[in-house]
Amino acid sequence: MxxxxxxxxxxxxxxxxxxxxxxxxxxxxxxxxxxxxxxxxxxxxxxxxxxxxxxxxxxxxxxxxxxxxxxxxxxxxxxxxxxxxxxxxxxxxxxxxxxxxxxxxxxxxxxxxxxxxxxxxxxxxGMSLEDYIKRHIWAPLGLSSFTFWPKAPGYTHKLATVTELDPATKKLQVCNEGLDLNRNVTECFGGHGGYCTAADFAELLFSLLADDERVLQRSSVELMFQSQLPKKSQECLQRTMKNKNYTVGDFYDGEVYNWGLGGLLIEETRGSKAPYTRGPGTLVWSSRLNHFWFVDRSNGLLGVFMSHVVPAPDLKIRPLIRAFQENTYRENKNRQGFSSCAENIPQQQLELVEIREHSIQG
Structure with a gap:
């Protein structure tokens, strides 16, 4: 993102x-x-x-x-x-x-x-990707936790414990070496390997949800939540997503998928079999640590779920992601949704409904 x-x-x-x-x-x-x-x-x-x-x-x-x-x-x-x-x-x-x-x-x-x-x-x-992100994205948001190099001084003690499935016992155990996505590399890889706190990542998503223009103009944010794929590419993505185990998250029959700028776009939800009502144009994605996030502008919601479990997708994590979203949408049911247009949102009404970190012990 x-x-x-x-x-x-x-x-x-x-x-x-x-x-x-x-x-x-x-x-x-x-x-x-x-x-x-x-x-x-x-x-x-x-x-x-x-x-x-x-x-x-x-x-x-x-x-x-x-x-x-x-x-x-x-x-x-x-x-x-x-x-x-x-x-x-x-x-x-x-x-x-x-x-x-x-x-x-x-x-x-x-x-x-x-x-x-x-x-x-x-x-x-003319900057490293890490320096650019820190200066032009994290700093305007008042954040400081981002790095591609988690083993650098000042970061190691902050790393969350990663757990993995023991193939013999079928139970989770601590992954002794952790999961260093940047092992053996000497430069920043923009598609993976960025580290930050859950709260900082949620703040970035919140800036996009609120259209507050701290990091992007409103026209750019609007593009992020629009369908970007040509017909052949969208059809291929739709076929790929028929495999519900393709990626981390909670996906249902009856949903139409596309790709926005920054994540998977749930383009149409009217036929969805989901037990909660996420709006059309919801942007979601995940990671190899069974993390999952969503931004639903129709309902004025975002969520960040982090488990630190490998490998992905872990089918025992999926019910937790489902419960996380169900609870978030249920709590939001009696709230008045707000527009994605910043001028229509009183600042005091902008709030993060729910950000939870889940520690899975087995």
Whole structure:
């Protein structure tokens, strides 16, 4: 989310447009071909890309960039190359030196697009992504907890305990090494690896919910909550979300999905089988630690759920996420909803309805 906000700030400054072709700005990405199959000897079949790669596509995961931990073809490619996470280099360009999975704008797969966007932010700002986020997003919000380097002095003692499922006992145990998403890397990866407190992250979401213009203009926030995918990409996402175990969260038949700028957009909820009534245009997403968040502008609500459990998605966490949302919407039922337009919201009425941190002991 923070990297997306940073990119939209660049758009507001007219340094780049959402539909700008970034191939020349990111030559390591621009030279990538498309993986279309495999030769008999196990080598990849590649063809040249036809379509441009745009900032919008990178932000919405329809650029063709993938993650090898989510894609079998990229796992196969790593095996063919003889590389692993431990042997790969430590920068975005080196880590994601891999072919595209499809023609940009013609399908959908969650992947490394936002990691590449982080490189654009650094290019245009002349700052590291961490320094940019601290100065231009966290500081205007009065926050201070953000870092990509949790083992740096001043952060280690603040880290939450991470638990993992013991395959033998089927019980949760402390993950001794924690989960350092930035292990072996030497620069900021915009798509993952950012650390902050739950309260600070909720404050960022609250700024977007309230349209208070502390970090983004209202027109930019409006874009975040609008459908961004072309038809083929949206159809692919909708098929992907039929697998309710695809990602962390609480999803139901009858919902129509798209991608906004910053998260999964629940575009239509009228046919939803959910036991609570989230509004159309609700933005949600999650993390590898079974974290989940939502921003529902129709109902004037946001929520941040953190469990610090790996791996994800953990099916025992899902009922807790469901209960978290049910309770939030139930408490809100007798409150008067408020408009997403800041001028219509008395400041004293803006409140965080519920932010809870759950500690799962087993």
């Amino acid at each position: 923070a990297t997306t906000v940073a990119a939209l700030q660049l758009v507001e400054k007219k340094l780049i447009a959402l539909d700008s072709d970034v191939s020349q700005l990111l030559p390591a990405l621009g030279r990538q071909q498309i993986l279309v199959g495999w030769h008999a000897d196990g080598s990849p079949i590649l063809r040249k890309r036809r379509n441009p790669i745009t900032l919008r596509q990178l932000l919405t995961h329809c650029s063709g960039c993938g993650y090898d931990f989510l894609n079998r073809d990229l796992v196969r490619l790593r095996r063919f190359q003889g590389t692993t996470a431990a042997t790969r280099k430590a920068t975005v360009e080196e880590w994601f030196d891999q072919p595209l999975l499809f023609e940009p704008g013609e399908s959908w797969e969650y992947g490394s697009g936002v990691d590449w966007v982080g490189k654009l932010v650094e290019q245009f700002s």
